[in-house]
Amino acid sequence: MTWSPTPTAHPVLGCAATIITAVQSVARVDPAYMRLGDKEQALLDLARARDLVEVLWLRVIDSAAMLPRTPAPRTWPHGWPPTPTSTAVSPPGRNTSPDPWNGTG
Secondary structure (H helix, E strand, C coil), X not given: CCCCCCCCCCHHHHHHHHHHHHHHHCCCCCHHHCCHHHHHHHHHXXXXXXXXXXXXXXXXXXXXXXXXXXXXXXXXXXXXXXXXXXXXXXXCCCCCCCCCCCCCC
């Protein structure tokens, strides 16, 4: 991987930035409309990606013993997860979201 956010950035930082950008690019995509075979492949691929990211994360944690102990941030970085547009809760079995396919939108 040759891309990095800045010329002096470590490759792990470039990797993290690429992952963040990729996940943000599909944050509003609804997987409900994926074909069944695509969903199956996405689940396999995302599980593999999650495992690889976790291994890298653990390696960075292992090498970060010299970091000062500070509390974790209370907010999500980079605007993730997306802010919900409504706080209304629907009764079980009743979908009140606007949806042109079920006649509510």
